[in-house]
Amino acid sequence: MAKVIMHIDLNAFFASCEVIRDPSLAGLPLLIGHTGRSGIVSTASYEARAYGCHSGQPMFQALRLCPKAKVIPVDYDYYSMMSLSFFSYLKRFTLLVEPASIDEGFADMSEAVKGKEDPESFFRSLQSELKKETGLGCSIGVAPTKWLAKMASDLKKPMGLTILRKKDIPNLLYPLPIESFWGVGKKTSPRLREMGIASIGDFAQALLRGDQNVEKELGKFALTAKEWIQGYGSDRVSPLEEDPKSIGAQETLAKDCQTYEEVELYFSRLAEEISSRCLSAGKEARSLTVSVKTLDFRLHSRAMPFAEPTRSSVLIKEKAKEGFRALMDKLGDPKIRQVGIALTRLVDPQRETVQMSLWNYQDYERKDATKLLIEELNRKMDKPMLKRASQAEKGKKNGNR
DNA sequence: TCTGGGGTCCTAGGACCC
DNA sequence: TCTGGGGTCCTAGGACCC
Numbered sequence: 001m002a003k004v005i006m007h008i009d010l011n012a013f014f015a016s017c018e019v020i021r022d023p024s025l026a027g028l029p030l031l032i033g034h035t036g037r038s039g040i041v042s043t044a045s046y047e048a049r050a051y052g053c054h055s056g057q058p059m060f061q062a063l064r065l066c067p068k069a070k071v072i073p074v075d076y077d078y079y080s081m082m083s084l085s086f087f088s089y090l091k092r093f094t095l096l097v098e099p100a101s102i103d104e105g106f107a108d109m110s111e112a113v114k115g116k117e118d119p120e121s122f123f124r125s126l127q128s129e130l131k132k133e134t135g136l137g138c139s140i141g142v143a144p145t146k147w148l149a150k151m152a153s154d155l156k157k158p159m160g161l162t163i164l165r166k167k168d169i170p171n172l173l174y175p176l177p178i179e180s181f182w183g184v185g186k187k188t189s190p191r192l193r194e195m196g197i198a199s200i201g202d203f204a205q206a207l208l209r210g211d212q213n214v215e216k217e218l219g220k221f222a223l224t225a226k227e228w229i230q231g232y233g234s235d236r237v238s239p240l241e242e243d244p245k246s247i248g249a250q251e252t253l254a255k256d257c258q259t260y261e262e263v264e265l266y267f268s269r270l271a272e273e274i275s276s277r278c279l280s281a282g283k284e285a286r287s288l289t290v291s292v293k294t295l296d297f298r299l300h301s302r303a304m305p306f307a308e309p310t311r312s313s314v315l316i317k318e319k320a321k322e323g324f325r326a327l328m329d330k331l332g333d334p335k336i337r338q339v340g341i342a343l344t345r346l347v348d349p350q351r352e353t354v355q356m357s358l359w360n361y362q363d364y365e366r367k368d369a370t371k372l373l374i375e376e377l378n379r380k381m382d383k384p385m386l387k388r389a390s391q392a393e394k395g396k397k398n399g400n401r
Numbered sequence: 402t403c404t405g406g407g408g409t410c411c412t413a414g415g416a417c418c419c
Numbered sequence: 420t421c422t423g424g425g426g427t428c429c430t431a432g433g434a435c436c437c
Contacts, residue, residue, distance in 0.1 A: 058404050183435075187434060220411065297403095298432090302430090342408095
């Protein structure tokens, strides 16, 4: 039985939030974003979009297009609050709500629409009630899979509503330019165009006949895309929050730098920040990745394992410094415009005792490894923890998959 | 005044073990 | 001494999304 998946996307979310806070901004061209040397537009209000402004654009370019636009700095904490009230509104209809980002999400409405004679007016009123209650406008896509729902919600903006059935795919999606295929970005679309694929319909045909060039270009994604366009993608809405796989922060430098001394303050800030976010997430990191962006906008990175899992800002900064030096050495001390640190290979501190020791083992000289491992186990582990952890390991090995 | 910051997933290649 | 393949773990870089 086909599910009823809704994708709901808040229109010009940051700008809407600002208008809600200060209604005198209504109807004005607004640019929400940072203004510094490398500021970009996070969100442009629809009035600003009429001038060609859009998110991701350098702020100075947007201002050239629309000099009278009002620039407002991003207030992420406030938008996060508004986002929460948006998602709790959705939960009135179903608990199967999956946030996809701060301003969009999926909801499994299969139960909610059951027995409704006129689903369209049901979604229409869901939309207008949200607007009435919170001031937030949204576009809604309804379809049997998440990908189709996402594509549907993009079809009409703002305040759009599109119900897309499998049989509507050729009519509604095939005519769209290849660029609007979710998952095909600005690197892949020109390559597809070179192969004569200009529309989603062309793309679908190529995938369905198993075009070798296209498959080679897309790799594993070819199979996924083929399923999506046939209406067979995932329809599982999972309300449970996933564990983060990495926690990182980066910052564009006030001016281009070359030495560690010049960027040390940035590293202090970044280390503090990710350390505290790691604590909030209840995680520790087994590795860290330092990255620098050179003047040609290329990103270079260097992974550095910790001796044992940590979230200490002191250790993070120390390790980042080491990695930075190694990276700059390898690159020949280029000028850089951005630095970043990310914590990776995150673990739950309480449950990782055994793995932690095994990890340490890899860090030691091979010849001493066994001895050190035994010492480590004796020193670090209380017996019950050891028992629990090894049982968990056993369970994992014997478990499914 | 050229182009942010938060992520996820994929790929290719290397190290190491059996 | 040479050859070799499979599997796992890790790294660096890139594509994509909001």
